[in-house]
Each structure stands twice: as structure tokens, then as C-alpha cells.
Amino acid sequence: MIKLAKKRVSGWAVFFAVMFMVGQVFTSLYLPNLTSDLVNYGVAKGDTNYIWSAGMKMLAVSVLSVIFSFGNVYLAAKTSQGLGRNLRKDIYHKVLYMSNDEFDQVGTSSLITRTTNDVVQIQNVAMMALRMMIMAPIMLVGASFMAYQKDAQLTSIFVVVIPIMIVFVGIVMYFAVPLFKAMQTKTDRLNLVFREGLTGVRVIRAFVRDKFEQNRFDDANLDYTRNARKVFSIMAVMMPVMTLIMSGTNVAIIWNGGQLIANQSMAVGNMIAFMTYAMQILMSFMMLSMVFVVVPRGQASADRIAQVLKLQSTIKPAEQPKEFSETTPSSLDFDDVLFRYQGAENPALTGVDAHVKQGQTLAIIGGTGSGKSTLINLIPRFYDVESGSVRINGLNVKDVDAQTLQEQIAMVPQKALLFKGSLRDNLRYGNPDATDDQLWHALEIAQSTDFIKDDDGLDTFVEQGGDNFSGGQKQRLAIARALVKKASVYVFDDSFSALDFKTDANLRKALLEDETVQKAVVVIVGQRVSTVADADQIIVLDEGKMVGIGTHPELKANNETYREIVESQIKQGGEMNE
Structure with missing residues (x-):
């Protein structure tokens, strides 16, 4: 004491x-x-x-x-x-x-x-x-x-x-x-x-x-x-x-x-x-x-x-932190990643290897508990890999200061969380200097302008946790908040699950057409095939192992696990909005 x-x-x-x-x-x-x-x-x-x-x-x-x-x-x-x-x-x-x-x-x-x-x-x-x-x-x-x-x-x-x-x-x-x-x-x-x-x-x-x-x-x-x-x-x-x-x-x-x-x-x-x-x-x-x-x-x-x-963080700071270069193109690389939770006998992720360049989209799909969220938590270094490496813009995340690293990442978590206050303050959370025009642009991409204009616009009051919005509205506002931040990597952790198929498709199309997003790497975790089908690369996870990587047509033709996911989402007479 x-x-x-x-x-x-x-x-x-x-x-x-x-x-x-x-x-x-x-x-x-x-x-x-x-x-x-x-x-x-x-x-x-x-x-x-x-x-x-x-x-x-x-x-x-x-x-x-x-x-x-x-x-x-x-x-x-x-x-x-x-x-x-x-x-x-x-x-x-x-x-x-x-x-x-x-x-x-x-x-x-x-x-x-x-x-x-x-x-x-x-x-x-x-x-x-x-x-x-x-x-x-x-x-x-x-x-x-x-x-x-x-x-x-x-x-x-x-x-x-x-x-x-x-x-x-x-x-x-x-x-x-x-x-x-x-x-x-x-x-x-x-x-x-x-x-x-x-x-x-x-x-x-x-x-x-x-x-x-x-x-x-x-x-x-x-x-x-x-x-x-x-x-x-x-x-x-x-x-x-x-x-x-x-x-x-x-x-x-x-x-x-x-x-x-x-x-x-x-x-x-x-x-x-x-x-x-x-x-x-x-x-x-x-x-x-x-x-x-x-x-x-x-x-x-x-x-x-x-x-x-006195808790000692398992995330050790870099001894000689490196800085990101503004001229280096955005990229995201997983190099034979192996990760194990503290005290666990078996690894949560093994053999994850993927390389994504500027303007490309990486999707991650798999069954419940396959390690999708665990994998994306390695990007902002919420956990450290046991072996292999995660690199952003060519730099190992372990060689970069934590704050500098996370400034390069805009993340939408699995559970959409909004803070009590005005909508403007919520959207500016990752970019306090953003103008109203930038906020409206992000809302437009996130398909949120319709219900926001009907209310008080950017001055709309947000209850604690965003309880005055529906689940889908909260997800779209969380996506807009991430888009306001200028980042090298945009991560969407199952952030389209509460959206209907039409809104999902329109949102992903607007994302791909946005000039800022085109200069970055997009990572999407999805449960629905329709959400990930347009990605440049799709990682298929099964019980923590990467069992496949490729485009939608390649995986559908050659990967049994991915085929099972597709077949499970078939409706009477055809696939679900592929």
C-alpha cells in the first residue's frame, strides 16, 4: 500500500x-x-x-x-x-x-x-x-x-x-x-x-x-x-x-x-x-x-x-521503432503465421500466408470458431504471433511503435459500438480534423445518409452504445467512422452481417469506387459468400488452419471447405447472390 x-x-x-x-x-x-x-x-x-x-x-x-x-x-x-x-x-x-x-x-x-x-x-x-x-x-x-x-x-x-x-x-x-x-x-x-x-x-x-x-x-x-x-x-x-x-x-x-x-x-x-x-x-x-x-x-x-x-504486457515495444514512409504503397502480408493464445496447448492459427497489394481486397471466411477474428486482431497487434510475421507497408508490426501502427489501420469491430454524444463527434473519433463534407462522404459510402438526414443530420444525438439506432444502422455508422480515418488498411470484422443483401452490395460497390479506399488495402471478414465473392483474394479457415486461398471461382472449383460453405448457403434453385 x-x-x-x-x-x-x-x-x-x-x-x-x-x-x-x-x-x-x-x-x-x-x-x-x-x-x-x-x-x-x-x-x-x-x-x-x-x-x-x-x-x-x-x-x-x-x-x-x-x-x-x-x-x-x-x-x-x-x-x-x-x-x-x-x-x-x-x-x-x-x-x-x-x-x-x-x-x-x-x-x-x-x-x-x-x-x-x-x-x-x-x-x-x-x-x-x-x-x-x-x-x-x-x-x-x-x-x-x-x-x-x-x-x-x-x-x-x-x-x-x-x-x-x-x-x-x-x-x-x-x-x-x-x-x-x-x-x-x-x-x-x-x-x-x-x-x-x-x-x-x-x-x-x-x-x-x-x-x-x-x-x-x-x-x-x-x-x-x-x-x-x-x-x-x-x-x-x-x-x-x-x-x-x-x-x-x-x-x-x-x-x-x-x-x-x-x-x-x-x-x-x-x-x-x-x-x-x-x-x-x-x-x-x-x-x-x-x-x-x-x-x-x-x-x-x-x-x-x-x-x-504490474501486469506485464505480452506485446513488447519495438527497441528501435521504424516509421512508415508516405511514399510506400499500402500492402498487407501474412508470412506463415502461427498464433497460440496464452496458456493454450494447441495453436489458434497455423500456416496463414497471404500477400495483398494496394487497391486489393482480402476476404476471410470460415466456420464459427475457425479463427477469423483472431487473424485480424494480429493486424493492429492486439496479439503477437508466435512465429512468422505480419507486415504492413513492408514493415513488421513488431518493429513499429504501437500508436504509429494503429494510426495506419481503420478497424470496424465485430460488435458496432458508438459513444454517447453527437454523431459528428462519433464520426470524428479517428480523425478530429475531418470536415463536415468528409463526414457526409463517409456516410454516403456507408449507405447511412437516408436515416441521418431524416433526423438532425450530423448533430443527431447518439445514446450510450448507440441504443437509439438499429443493429444495421449502428454497423453502417461504425463503417462510416472508419472511412473518415485516412488509413493504409481498412479492416471490417463481420461488419456487414446486419445488412440486407442490397445494402451490403451497394456498400461494397461504393467502397471499391472510393479514391481513398483504392489507395489502401481492404480486409473483410464475412459469413456470407455474397459478401466475400468479389474480393481479390479469399482466405478459407477451418479450425485455425488456412485450408485455401484464391478468388471465388478458383476456390469454388478446387477447395472442398469453401464449396461446402457455398452449398450451405444455396437457396431453392440457386446460390445466394454470388
């Missing part, structure tokens, strides 16, 4: 927070001493002047204590909140540059929990560290010394009281700390189930699985609730027991102190001060017990955050 905080908080803020806290503790310890003198030398002797003098001193010390307390609370809050802000920023930055392997290791729901709940736990510990962790030990030592100064005989009471408190706090910690640690894992599970329920609500309703999902959520919720109920029930015992111990201590002090006063061995003011110091000692133990309970939970959160920040 200290390592996480070390570079993310201001050293000066921590220093002055500590100084303010030390000042607050010393003023708090000095006040009972002034009260003792006021009673002993003012009230007992009827000295009004001394009472006024001591009272003014007490007022001045109290004002100082308030100032010190305010300074400490302000700096502690500023430091802890700043630590939380920096942690969230660092986690988000790390996530943005994670490879797909790291995402698979942690999981989206867990990342959300770590960025929110775990960061809050660390903020709480940081706040407590600059308040209770500093106050409690100083107050404990200082109050013990001042109590001993007032009466050495009465301090023997603490020989009995303190061991009782230590044993009690130890028992509470033994049962509570493991439960606090378990709460983070159970929060992960609860978030996972809740997130799946929200994102999959349409599927749940379509299959009438609402009762099943409700029971699944109830199980996760009940598990979390039971754990929380146990730990907070244990913690609830602490306050009444500590209050009982404090009350018993006061009774013991008054009983023994009364006898000392009766024997004139102790002044009344000293006993009043001693009782205050006794409360400060016991309160210090209570604060320490809270620290001992909260810190392990914060440490568990810190370990989970550190795990994310």
Missing part, C-alpha cells in the same frame, strides 16, 4: 498533515492539565483572577486545537482524495494500453470493482493513516505519561484494563479481518452477475430466463449480504464492550481516586485530569483497533490494484 501511495501523494502535504496532527494531540493533552490547575488553584481557593487567567489560556489552547484539527483534516482529505484520483487515472491509463491477454487475466467486472470499490478502500486507509494512525500512538504515549505525572498509584488500573482491551481487540480482529478481505472477492462476483444481467437483458427476456437470472443475482447478493452481516455484527460488539470497559475504568478511577482525595493524597483537579487522560488512553486503543481492522481490507485492495498495475 505504501508503494502505491509513494509516488501518488504530495510529500509536503503529508508532512504538514502530520505536523498539524502532532499540534492537535499536544493541545488536547495540555487542556486537562490546565483544567486540573484551574480546579486546584482557582476553584478550590476561590481565586477569581486565576480562574479567568486559566480560562483564557484554555480558550486559546482550544482555538489552537481547532486550527490544528482543521488543517490536518483538510490536508488528509486532500491527500487521500488525490491518491484516489491518481490511482484511478493510472488504472485507466493501464487498461487503455492492455493487450487482450491482460484483459482475459483480470476481467471487465473485476477491473470496474478495482477502479471504484478498491480505490475507495485505499482512500479510507489513507485518510485514517493521516488521522487515527498518527493520533492514536502519540495520544496513547502522551496521555499515559501525563496520567502518571498526575498520580502514579492510579495508573496501576491500566495494568488490568489494557490487557483486557488487547485480548478483546485481538479476538475481534481474528474473526473480522478474513471476512473484510472476502468482501472484495464477493463484490467482484456481485458486479459480474449484475453487469451480465444489464447487458444481456434482451436475451434474458427473449428466453424467459428472468427467474433464473434473478435467482442467480439473489445468490450472489445473499452471499455478499451474509458476509457483510457477519463482519458488521462482529464490529457492532466492539462499541458497547469498549464503552463498558471505559465505564468500568471510570468507576475504578473514581473509587480509588475518592479514597486518595479523602486521605488528602490527591487533589480534586488531578483526579479530573486523570479521568480525562484515562479516556484518551482508552480512545487511543479504540482508534488503533479500528486501524487494525480497516488496514487489512485496504491492503487486500492495494494488492488487487497493484496486480493490475
Whole structure:
């Protein structure tokens, strides 16, 4: 936890927070001493002047204590909140540059929990560290010394009281700390189930699985609730027991102190001060017990955050990055590519070899799970090949800086995703300097002008995830966004699946006729033969192996796997819009 905080908080803020806290503790310890003198030398002797003098001193010390307390609370809050802000920023930055392997290791729901709940736990510990962790030990030592100064005989009471408190706090910690640690894992599970329920609500309703999902959520919720109920029930015992111990201590002090006063061995003011110091000692133990309970939970959160920040990317940066030349024609090459997912025994892709030149279209077709999306994820280097190479414009993707590489690629993912805001902002996502004319041109190629003109044009508001558009409309808008970006390689990952055959054909025709696209390489992943039939080269994948490459007529004549795909899409009397 200290390592996480070390570079993310201001050293000066921590220093002055500590100084303010030390000042607050010393003023708090000095006040009972002034009260003792006021009673002993003012009230007992009827000295009004001394009472006024001591009272003014007490007022001045109290004002100082308030100032010190305010300074400490302000700096502690500023430091802890700043630590939380920096942690969230660092986690988000790390996530943005994670490879797909790291995402698979942690999981989206867990990342959300770590960025929110775990960061809050660390903020709480940081706040407590600059308040209770500093106050409690100083107050404990200082109050013990001042109590001993007032009466050495009465301090023997603490020989009995303190061991009782230590044993009690130890028992509470033994049962509570493991439960606090378990709460983070159970929060992960609860978030996972809740997130799946929200994102999959349409599927749940379509299959009438609402009762099943409700029971699944109830199980996760009940598990979390039971754990929380146990730990907070244990913690609830602490306050009444500590209050009982404090009350018993006061009774013991008054009983023994009364006898000392009766024997004139102790002044009344000293006993009043001693009782205050006794409360400060016991309160210090209570604060320490809270620290001992909260810190392990914060440490568990810190370990989970550190795990994310320490993740080593499988994508190693180029030692001497090369730059793309503007004069080099666009090209895409797969040289005997072999790829294996991390920890997998068998390769996901083997023997992929293809070479595409400027102005050509490469199509990839195959059955579900054949490795189509995996192959195109190698182009922007979301994964690294195990052997062979992927080259863009003649340069190995491993020899190019990641940002420089991805600037050369415009990609439409399998799931069309739009961001909340205006349509103009969405289309400019890959090219912030694009003009409105360029945006309309991209929309025209993507066959989207009809439904956009009917709305508010480029000022059309886009809901989160593009939920105010249909599936086909979202796909076309995602395609338009990619076309606005000037790239060497345009990748369409099954981006025509929600389009009807006529729109699909018109869109592909407009793509081929566009001057900008003609200077690039187009990669299309498709399920339908009609989508890939016009491509210059078609890669046929089967269970991760490239079993064929060629044009539509060549593959139809010579490749059994491709022929099976074609035959499976035959309608009554002919092929599907080949």
C-alpha cells in the first residue's frame, strides 16, 4: 500500500498533515492539565483572577486545537482524495494500453470493482493513516505519561484494563479481518452477475430466463449480504464492550481516586485530569483497533490494484521503432503465421500466408470458431504471433511503435459500438480534423445518409452504445467512422452481417469506387459468400488452419471447405447472390 501511495501523494502535504496532527494531540493533552490547575488553584481557593487567567489560556489552547484539527483534516482529505484520483487515472491509463491477454487475466467486472470499490478502500486507509494512525500512538504515549505525572498509584488500573482491551481487540480482529478481505472477492462476483444481467437483458427476456437470472443475482447478493452481516455484527460488539470497559475504568478511577482525595493524597483537579487522560488512553486503543481492522481490507485492495498495475504486457515495444514512409504503397502480408493464445496447448492459427497489394481486397471466411477474428486482431497487434510475421507497408508490426501502427489501420469491430454524444463527434473519433463534407462522404459510402438526414443530420444525438439506432444502422455508422480515418488498411470484422443483401452490395460497390479506399488495402471478414465473392483474394479457415486461398471461382472449383460453405448457403434453385 505504501508503494502505491509513494509516488501518488504530495510529500509536503503529508508532512504538514502530520505536523498539524502532532499540534492537535499536544493541545488536547495540555487542556486537562490546565483544567486540573484551574480546579486546584482557582476553584478550590476561590481565586477569581486565576480562574479567568486559566480560562483564557484554555480558550486559546482550544482555538489552537481547532486550527490544528482543521488543517490536518483538510490536508488528509486532500491527500487521500488525490491518491484516489491518481490511482484511478493510472488504472485507466493501464487498461487503455492492455493487450487482450491482460484483459482475459483480470476481467471487465473485476477491473470496474478495482477502479471504484478498491480505490475507495485505499482512500479510507489513507485518510485514517493521516488521522487515527498518527493520533492514536502519540495520544496513547502522551496521555499515559501525563496520567502518571498526575498520580502514579492510579495508573496501576491500566495494568488490568489494557490487557483486557488487547485480548478483546485481538479476538475481534481474528474473526473480522478474513471476512473484510472476502468482501472484495464477493463484490467482484456481485458486479459480474449484475453487469451480465444489464447487458444481456434482451436475451434474458427473449428466453424467459428472468427467474433464473434473478435467482442467480439473489445468490450472489445473499452471499455478499451474509458476509457483510457477519463482519458488521462482529464490529457492532466492539462499541458497547469498549464503552463498558471505559465505564468500568471510570468507576475504578473514581473509587480509588475518592479514597486518595479523602486521605488528602490527591487533589480534586488531578483526579479530573486523570479521568480525562484515562479516556484518551482508552480512545487511543479504540482508534488503533479500528486501524487494525480497516488496514487489512485496504491492503487486500492495494494488492488487487497493484496486480493490475504490474501486469506485464505480452506485446513488447519495438527497441528501435521504424516509421512508415508516405511514399510506400499500402500492402498487407501474412508470412506463415502461427498464433497460440496464452496458456493454450494447441495453436489458434497455423500456416496463414497471404500477400495483398494496394487497391486489393482480402476476404476471410470460415466456420464459427475457425479463427477469423483472431487473424485480424494480429493486424493492429492486439496479439503477437508466435512465429512468422505480419507486415504492413513492408514493415513488421513488431518493429513499429504501437500508436504509429494503429494510426495506419481503420478497424470496424465485430460488435458496432458508438459513444454517447453527437454523431459528428462519433464520426470524428479517428480523425478530429475531418470536415463536415468528409463526414457526409463517409456516410454516403456507408449507405447511412437516408436515416441521418431524416433526423438532425450530423448533430443527431447518439445514446450510450448507440441504443437509439438499429443493429444495421449502428454497423453502417461504425463503417462510416472508419472511412473518415485516412488509413493504409481498412479492416471490417463481420461488419456487414446486419445488412440486407442490397445494402451490403451497394456498400461494397461504393467502397471499391472510393479514391481513398483504392489507395489502401481492404480486409473483410464475412459469413456470407455474397459478401466475400468479389474480393481479390479469399482466405478459407477451418479450425485455425488456412485450408485455401484464391478468388471465388478458383476456390469454388478446387477447395472442398469453401464449396461446402457455398452449398450451405444455396437457396431453392440457386446460390445466394454470388
